[in-house]
Amino acid sequence: MSPTTLSTPRLSEVARYLVIPDGITTSVWPRVQKRLTDAGVFFDLWQQGFSTAALGCRADGKYAATIGGVVASIPRQVGKTYTVGNLLIGLCLEFPGLRAVWTSHHNRTTTNTFRSMQSMVRRKGVAHHLAPNGIRTANGEQEIRFVNGSIIMFGAREQGFGRGMDAIDVEVFDEAQILTIKALEDMVPATNQARNPHGGLIFFIGTPPRPTDPGEAFTAKREKALKLLAAGEFRATVGDQLYVELSADPSADPDDREQWRKANVSFPYRTPLESMLRMRENIPDDESWLREAMGIWPVHGGGLISxxxxxxxxxxxxxxxxxxxxxxxxxxxxxxxxxxxxxxxxxxxxxxxxxxxxxxxxxxxxxxxxxxxxxxxxxxxxxxxxxxxxxxxxxxxxxxxxxxxxxxxxxxxxxxxxxxxxxxxxxxxxxxxxxxxxxxxxxxxxxxxxxxxxxxxxxxxxxxxxxxxxxxxxxxxxxxxxxxxxxxxxxxxxxxxxx
Structure with a gap:
């Protein structure tokens, strides 16, 4: 990605719902941004806004979202891995000894993310920060280590990754729409002994869950955020959880390209039309397309009419x-x-x-x-x-x-x-x-x-x-x-x- 231009929209302009934790007085983002800029990594304005809020701190210096976490419901092809992945790399560069984990439900998703982040850290501006043999893939251990002692570990929840870990500073739950309470019980306590001076931070990143997905945890995070919004509001500063939702209108036509643009801030400039058409060809089912490519949450019933x-x-x-x-x-x-x-x-x-x-x-x-x-x-x-x-x-x-x-x-x-x-x-x-x-x-x-x-x-x-x-x-x-x-x-x- 290239340096930001004035034409890129802000987070508040593209998010359908945006709930930012209250009490933020400062943010770690400017420090992390300098690290990334020096490494030749640039964020668009909406990504900068997301990062500023995610790393926002209250007067005591602790992350404002350290309790509720950073929750993002984002469709495919928007730049989730680029945004959160580079944010994680920047944190590792800024805080020596930082311990982070990135976990997906499926092993294939974890492996694809690991490959993407290998490419990120091999860039000219980052590669010299890697430890000798800093990328490890042997014996099922997927790790990226830095010379300053920071480490990012990757693993699939379906294979039991994360149990027994401790002193973790940042956890990223990718595919959060497939996140069981058991997985949370296994992994969330790992941040209780976080050593980062700003506290532990947990990211929940996913698309709206399918009816068959164990999506109760992700859904509960969303419902908690939306209940904090007053009637008629789409933005609020309240609570201890950051919630960002990018999506098309609930009644959008699946092939309305203006709705694609509304759901996907990267379309058509970062994600070209042919990429969206290719994805549409391979996700022909309208219900799946509306959920995964347009970010529209399915309705499973309101308790009266199933x-x-x-x-x-x-x-x-x-x-x-x-x-x-x-x-x-x-x-x-x-x-x-x-x-x-x-x-x-x-x-x-x-x-x-x-x-x-x-x-x-x-x-x-x-x-x-x-x-x-x-x-x-x-x-x-x-x-x-x-x-x-x-x-x-x-x-x-x-x-x-x-x-x-x-x-x-x-x-x-x-x-x-x-x-x-x-x-x-x-x-x-x-x-x-x-x-x-x-x-x-x-x-x-x-x-x-x-x-x-x-x-x-x-x-x-x-x-x-x-x-x-x-x-x-x-x-x-x-x-x-x-x-x-x-x-x-x-x-x-x-x-x-x-x-």
Whole structure:
């Protein structure tokens, strides 16, 4: 990598979520940066911001993240190994005798990282700091030793690496999405006797876990961080854990290259288009691609509607009969907005789905609100819905006058009506009254729905920062409007309005 230019974005500009430990008064990073600069290693601005926060110290000189650790959810091909690997090398150069370990779950991943870091330390500016025979690969011991006594040890957790170690100053848990509590019990105590004057430091670096991964530890780290964010905030300075998440929008189209850029700060300058296309070719499954290449965390259920429950209601040929009802919802920071639709089917079941923002597009949520009023008018003129429902207390409430000014009648909901709507939606799912066409975006939203107490009732928790439920709320409102207004007899069979 070359020296930073003014055009490179800052960490705060690229992170979807950023929680920095409070009380930081200084950072070890400037000292480490000088070591790396002298060695010909340069970081982009976002990497400098990450390093500054990761090595930030409080007034007592201890790392601010020494308790909670440095947690980063980063997609593939962003430069994780380059960033954390060189940061580790810089620490070894700055602090003689520093003891560090780098551990991945899989042996192959560990070996690939070890090979990458061999290339890093063999660079002209670093090689003279290596001890004689400083790179060791024999007998399964993968180590890099420096003349000042610092050492980096590599090993795979699946092979039991890390048990019994002590006096470790820095631990890097790569593939943190596959991290068991047992592995933490084996390895974290090794930093209790850290000799570094700033204390021990643990990095947790990974991608969002698969449903089959033992990702409870990594997920808990993320949930802890997001709970520290106030509603509507994406940045905060609080707690004792650094959390950085780089990801695309939750409802992103997997092949939207603008979303690739949003998830991957290195694309297309550090990571060229052909690299992304090659990775896409080899990860054809959309769910895997969204998780690993775009950093989008999967939803495994919010405790009310499980993926299994929702999948049982799938009918790829599902469509409603006229009339239909629409529900309009915009989330708290206007980052996602959706128009839900509900209508009875010929068999008496109720179809629910999300309306594309424009004809020919996929049924996903969109940011902002400027497109909504015109789209609602277009739909109303073509399909004469029995109801168009907007929750007046949500961000969509600001659109009520705009929609009415276009000649569309709007039904609004009170807190009581919203609670009734949520309860009715859940009941319809449990009683097998609903059908949907299997949209993965709607499933992610529905299965993220959690309860929020509302007097003696409950409603969807729209302040939950761990997931996006925009589409769930939109179809809940649509269902509410349909049931409240009932089926009108003698109307022709309805055809999809997005064809």
């Amino acid at each position: 993926p299994e429950m929702w999948s049982e209601l799938k009918d790829v040929h599902s469509k409603p009969e006229d009339p239909v009802s629409f529900g309009v919802y915009v989330n708290f920071d206007q980052s996602q907005a959706a128009i839900g639709v509900a209508g009875y089917r010929a068999d008496g079941k109720i179809h629910v789905g999300v309306v594309p923002a424009a004809t020919g597009e996929s049924a996903t949520s969109l940011p902002g609100t400027g497109w909504i009023a015109g789209r609602v008018k277009e739909l109303a003129e073509k399909w004469s819905p029995c109801a168009t429902v907007i929750d007046a207390r949500s961000e969509a409430g600001a659109l009520i006058e705009d929609v009415q000014a276009l000649g569309v009648e709007v039904a609004t909901t009170t807190a009581v009506a919203m609670a009734n709507a949520c309860g009715r939606f859940l009941a319809a799912v449990k009683e097998d009254e609903l059908r949907h066409d299997g949209s993965p975006f709607l499933q992610a939203s529905v299965c993220a729905g959690k309860k929020r107490d509302l007097a003696d009732a409950w409603a969807w928790d729209r302040k939950d920062r761990t997931s996006d439920i925009t589409q769930l709320v939109a179809v809940t409102l649509a269902l509410h409007g349909l049931i409240a207004n009932g089926r009108q007899p003698g109307v022709d069979v309805w055809e999809p309005f997005w064809t």
